[in-house]
Amino acid sequence: MDSLAQLKPDMVKIWVDDFNGKYPAKMQPQIYKAIIKEAHQHNLRVAAHVYYLSDLKQLVAAGMDIIAHSVRSNVIDDSTIAQMKSKQVIYIPTLSLDEYAYIYAQQPEWINNEFFKKSLEPGVYEMITTEKYQTDLKNAPNYAFNIKAFETAKQNLLRLFKAGVLIAMGTDSGATPIRAQGFSEHLELQLMTEAGLSPLEAITVATKNAATALKIQQQYGTLEPGKVADLIILNSDPVKDIKNTRQIFAVYKDGKEVSKGPLP
Numbered sequence: 001m002d003s004l005a006q007l008k009p010d011m012v013k014i015w016v017d018d019f020n021g022k023y024p025a026k027m028q029p030q031i032y033k034a035i036i037k038e039a040h041q042h043n044l045r046v047a048a049h050v051y052y053l054s055d056l057k058q059l060v061a062a063g064m065d066i067i068a069h070s071v072r073s074n075v076i077d078d079s080t081i082a083q084m085k086s087k088q089v090i091y092i093p094t095l096s097l098d099e100y101a102y103i104y105a106q107q108p109e110w111i112n113n114e115f116f117k118k119s120l121e122p123g124v125y126e127m128i129t130t131e132k133y134q135t136d137l138k139n140a141p142n143y144a145f146n147i148k149a150f151e152t153a154k155q156n157l158l159r160l161f162k163a164g165v166l167i168a169m170g171t172d173s174g175a176t177p178i179r180a181q182g183f184s185e186h187l188e189l190q191l192m193t194e195a196g197l198s199p200l201e202a203i204t205v206a207t208k209n210a211a212t213a214l215k216i217q218q219q220y221g222t223l224e225p226g227k228v229a230d231l232i233i234l235n236s237d238p239v240k241d242i243k244n245t246r247q248i249f250a251v252y253k254d255g256k257e258v259s260k261g262p263l264p
Contacts, residue, residue, distance in 0.1 A: 012045070012047070014046065015049040017050065032062065047064075047067070053074040061083070066092065067092065068092050068094070071153070072098065081163045096171050096187045096191060099150055107134065110183075111128070113246075155195075161197060183246075190242050192205060199238050207222065209221075229252055230252065230253055233252070235247040
């Protein structure tokens with residue numbers, strides 16, 4: 001941690017997960033407790049990749065700052081939610097990550113959308129639309145498990161949001177080719193509304209809350225005098241339909257128009 005701190009990172013991220021039993025062991029509490037303690041001594045926040053509720057409980061007790069990815073094993077209980085709120089733990093659900101684990105087997109309504117197709121790397125669209133790929137995905141032993149995990153993730157997002165825990169947007173887009181960069185962020189907005197947030201609440205999570213989570217809210221996150229004017233102009237009202245965030249008329253960076261329509 002002493003060596004890492006010299007690089008002046010924004011935060012430290014750890015992985016506390018066995019990937020549904022794929023790996024023989026998870027990071028043990030004595031290790032991540034030491035990491036959190038040492039990081040905090042260097043004024044560094046710590047984020048954790050989490051899946052299980054049992055790990056969430058221990059990490060919150062140990063002083064974790066940010067939870068990256070949803071708790072998908074169980075619905076989070078009221079006591080744990082209260083602790084997260086009191087300790088100001090930030091929660092980043094990455095719902096799109098969990099939906100990508102199974103959704104191509106169901107041929108989602110957006111799979112032939114040009115906005116989605118243009119966000120993919122070469123050859124990915126051809127792969128995910130083959131009958132073999134979709135059939136293999138549906139026949140995979142973890143298919144039903146992944147769907148259930150996704151539904152649990154949505155429940156936990158809504159419970160935490162209603163309780164006042166700070167929710168920020170993340171997607172893990174680009175970690176694998178099927179998690180389309182650019183489109184995933186718009187899909188995340190849609191999934192948050194499907195979980196129970198209003199379109200404006202989802203947009204706030206993606207903008208104001210995300211900037212707050214990164215501690216750059218003095219310059220970014222909202223349209224206010226004195227802040228950096230990074231924004232998109234839309235053809236249709238996203239408050240009426242969150243999918244309208246994909247109807248991009250123009251993109252502005254630092255107050256200057258950089259693209260008509262989505263960035264190529």
